[in-house]
Amino acid sequence: MNDAVFLALADPTRRRLLERLATGPRSATGLAPRFPLTRQAVVKHLGTLTDAGMVAKHRHGREVRYQLETAPLGEASDWLTTLAARWEQRLLQLKRYVEEEE
Template sequence: MSKRNAAGEATAEKHDVFQAIADPTRRSVLRLLVDGELPVNAISGHFPMTRTAVSKHLRVLSDAGLVQERKVGRETRYKLNADPLRELKSWLAFYERFWENKLEALRRYVEEPDDSI
C-alpha cells in the first residue's frame, strides 16, 4: 500500500508497532526470531504460505523496526529488534491499572462471604 506526498509521488507507508503485531503470523515470526537470526527460507518453512507472503510480513515488521535484516551473500537474514516493543509495553502499562482495579473488585466480590445464605 502506498500514499502520495505533496508532489503526488508514491511514498511507502510505514507501519507502527501496533499494526505490525496485530497479525498473528507476524507475532509468530517474532517468536521464531527470539532465539536468534534466521534466513527468510528458514522462517517461511514454518508457515503454510509462500516465501513471498512471508517476505511481505517481514517487510511490515521491518518497517515497524521490529526486525533488522542483513544480506549474507545472496541470503537475507532477519533478527529481532525488541526495542520498539518497549513503546507497546509502556502504553499497556498505563491501561493495566484499569484491569488491576477490575480484577481486584472481582476478587473481593468472589471472596466476600454471602450473608444471605
C-alpha cells in the same frame, strides 16, 4: 504510540514470526517452510515488521537475515502498562473516597 507497531502485532502470523526470530536470526527462505505460506508472503510480513522497526535486515553473503529488535516491543509494553496503571490508580482513589465516607 506508534501505529505501525500495533498494526504489525495484529497479525498472528507476524507474532509467530517474532517468536521464531526470538530464538535467533533467520532468512525468509529459512523461515517459510515452518509456515503454511509462500516465501513471498513471509517476505511481506517481514517487510511490515521491518517497517515497524521490530526487525532488522542484515545481508550475509547471498542471503538476508532478519533479526529481532526489542525496542518497539518495550515501548508497546510500556503503553499498555501505563494505560492499565492509570485505571487502577483511579479505582484506588475511588475506593479511598468511599472508605472516607463511612
